[in-house]
Amino acid sequence: MSTKLFINPSALEAGVEAAFEARSEPSEAQAAAFQRFAKLRLPHRRIEGWKWSDFNAALRNFTPINEDPGAIAISPTDFSALNPIEFRIVDGRIQLPEEEMPDGMRYGVIDPVATITELETHGIATLNVAITRKALGIEILEDAAPERPILIRHINSAAGFSFAQTMMRVSSNAKAKLIETYEGEGAGFYSHLFHMVVRDGATFNRTVLHETGTENIVHSICAAKIDEAARFEQTSLSTGSRLSRHETILHFWSPGSTAKINSAALLGGACHNDFTTHVLHKERGCETRQLHKGVATDRGRNVFQGKFEVERAAQKTDAKMTANALLLSDMAEANHKPELEIYADDVECAHGSTSGALDKDALFYxxxxxxxxxxxxxxxxxxxxxxxxxxxxxxxxRNVLRAKTLDWLEAV
Amino acid sequence: MLNIDNLHVTLGGNNILRGLSLAVKPGEVHAIMGPNGSGKSTLSYTIAGRDGYEATDGAVTLDGESILDLDPNERAAKGLFLSFQHPMEIPGVQTMNFIRTALNAQRKARGEDEISAADFIKLIREKAKLVGLDDAKLKRPFNVGFSGGEKKRMEMLQMAMFEPHFAIMDETDSGLDIDALKMVGEVVNALRGPSRGFLIITHYQRLLEYIKPDHVHVLAGGRIVKSGGPGLAAELEKSGYEQFVEAA
Structure with missing residues (x-):
């Protein structure tokens, strides 16, 4: 089978082409992105960086059913005790909070991003740019520090494909807390592209909780630009699904900023989760700390790929990465790829990776x-x-993440 | 109380214990001394139920009941306590939380009520003082960064908390200074009573100056080769183990 653009397309590729053609007036940027996607296609295991998370294979036999699921029942968030400002993206459709806009921020539904230079060779991100019609835009104003966290709930209940984008700016000297949850019992494909900027002196704290049904295929990518003396903190917890990959790309554009990127995966059944990160240090004196802990049992598969890149100008970079996997069954898998690529000579960079079973001595004790x-x-x-x-x-x-961990442990 | 009869144990295909027999009556303290490699730790691990220590012959009973088929935690619930020769560091496990979980697991298995948080804190503070551990240490991850002596104090803290029915102390004295040895003696002597038994495994006579054993045994080549009163320990200190190694 072939379509206009694809030879031997996957059902998803055929589906997105039909959807794209049905659109009245895609922007020039989107048309160009779609042409690029037609060349790139879905990432597959022969592409470095995707060998353990083959979206092409997972989506090859996936037949999207793009029926309108109608109104679905949405339970209160696990984070309700934090009184968050709640946004929802339900099967790709953005729902703004049903409340007055709090002080110190503004938000709305805006035009999607035209292109992200560093993602032009990324198949899924390129497809997302081509297809997504509207984006969620959130801005934290200068010097503002909203007490309440922002919550974006990505709820996927359908069996089709959906694409969404969020663009967020944390302005100079502002502070923002964001929680993102990936939820829903669907059996579809969801792609979320998150483009963000952390301005001079700002602090951005992001928590990602992936806890969908086991049939979802999810890809998210957060591409963040960090300005001077800013701080980016991120903690992700995933129980995986049929295939989930959460990517984080940080660019330190200016000196003196710090990042903490921690992640944990709890994978049972046949769940697969992939945390892939790339931190680019372009200027001097930035600090990155990264810790990954992956637990896999049954046929669970824990993928971690972390890359620190340090450009020539980025002297005095201080970057440390640790990844540990715990394998609780013979069939469980951990695939780790820690990478350092350093062009500066006065830096402190280190990485370590381990995998093993539970300590028998400790168990007996x-x-x-x-x-x-x-x-x-x-x-x-x-x-x-x-x-x-x-x-x-x-x-x-922390309490919610701890409770989620205990729930998972109770169930396995 | 604890009866060991003709016990044979293999570990990784090697015969370590070869017909060991020993009977500890309620209220008694027995000391087992012996050279390196004689099977002292194998004996303690076998009684406690560690995987891999396979009893190929013989019996071990506690109060007349065979314990060899019980899980380690079932043995613990029956009041069996092992003070480890090399206590574990367990990163991420908060000390108080662990000891309380363990105490309640034992109580629950015996059909007793769980201890309340308030009573627990009061009790552990009292016992920590007894064994010479700062309160601050109780809030740390279990044994992480502790010195050898502090780890042994943590073993004694747990023994004091659990008030076991039968305790095995596997080289608790190794690496301890005089003050710590005295503390171990105080903890054991305070727990000594008509229904409780102790098995003290040691290389040296030193600890036995603080804990007077009722019986002393020499373990060599996987079996008890000589038994006697407290005087045997002092005798061994002079003559060494060589005669027994040759005899075994």
Missing amino acids: LRQRGLSEKQARTLLIEAFVGAVIDEVEDDGV
Whole structure:
């Protein structure tokens, strides 16, 4: 089978082409992006960086059913105790908060991004740019520090494909807390492209919780530009799904900024999760700390790819990356790829990666003290993941992530 | 109380214990001394139920009940406590939380009520003082960054908290200074009573100056080769183990 643009297209490719052609007037930028996508196509395992998360294979036999699911019941968020300003993107459709706009910020539905230079060779991001019609725009005004967190709930209940974009700016010396949840029991493909800027002196804190049904295929990418003396903090927790990949791309454009990018994955059944990050240090004196903890049981698959790139001008960069995997069954897998690419000579950069089973000595010790095998395992796994979760400063967020970890441990 | 009869144990295909017999009556303290490699730790791990220590023959009973088929936690719930020779560091596991979970797991298994948070904190503070551990240490991840002596104090803290029915102390004295040895003696002597038994495994006589054993045994080549009263320990200190190694 072939279409106008694709030879032997996947069902998704055929579907997006039909959807694209049905549009009345795509912008020139979108038409160009679609042409680029037709050349790039969906990423597959022969492309470096995608060998462990083959979206082409996963979507090859995926038949999108793009029926309007109508109004779906949406339960209150797990983060309701934090009184968040709640945005929803339900099967790709943006819903703004049903309340007056709080002080210190503005938001709305805006035109999507025309292009993101560093993502022009990224198949899924390019497709997202080509297809997405409207974006969620959020701006935190200068010096503002809204007390309430912003919550974006990505809810995917359908079996089709949907694309969404968010553009966010944290203005100079502002502070913002963002929580993103990926939810829903759907069996479709969802792509979210998040483009953000953290201005001089600003602090941005992002929490990502991926806890969808097991059938969803999800790709998210956050591309952030960090200005001078700014701070970017991110904690992600994923229980995976049929295939999920959350990418983070940070560019330090100016000196003296810091980033913390921590992640944890809890993968049972046949769930697959991929945390891929790329931190580009372009200017001097920036600091990055990254910690990943992945737990896999049954046929769970934990993918971690972290890359620190340090350009020649980025002297005095201080960057450390650690990835640890815990494998609880013979069929569970961990695929780690830590990478350093350094062109400056006066830097401190390090990475470490381990994988292994639960410590038998520790298990016996705990059991000798009276803990059942399940209790002992739970305590040790909780402690393993706790290294990421305990780093979360906000009590409310930390409590939710801890409760999610315990729920998962209870169920496996 | 604890009866070991003709116990044979293999570890990784090697015969370590070869017909060990020992009977500890309620209220008694027995010391087991012996050279390196004689099977002392194998004995303690086998009684506690560690994976890999396979009893190929013989029996171990506690209060007349065979324990060899019980899980380690079931043995713990019956009041069996092992003070480890090399206590674990367990990063991420908060000390108080762990000890409370363990205490409640034991109580629950015995059909007793769980201890309240307030009672627990009061009790652990009291016992921490007894073993010479700062409160601050109780808030740290379990044993992480502790010195060898502090880890042994943490073992004694747990023994004092759990008030076990039968305790095995596997080289608790190794790496301890005089003050810490005295503390171990105080903890054991305070727990000594008509229904409780102790098995103290050691290389040296030193600890036995603080804890007077009722019986002393020499373990060599996987079996008890000599038994006697407290005087045997002092005798061994002079003569060494060589005669027993040759005899075994």
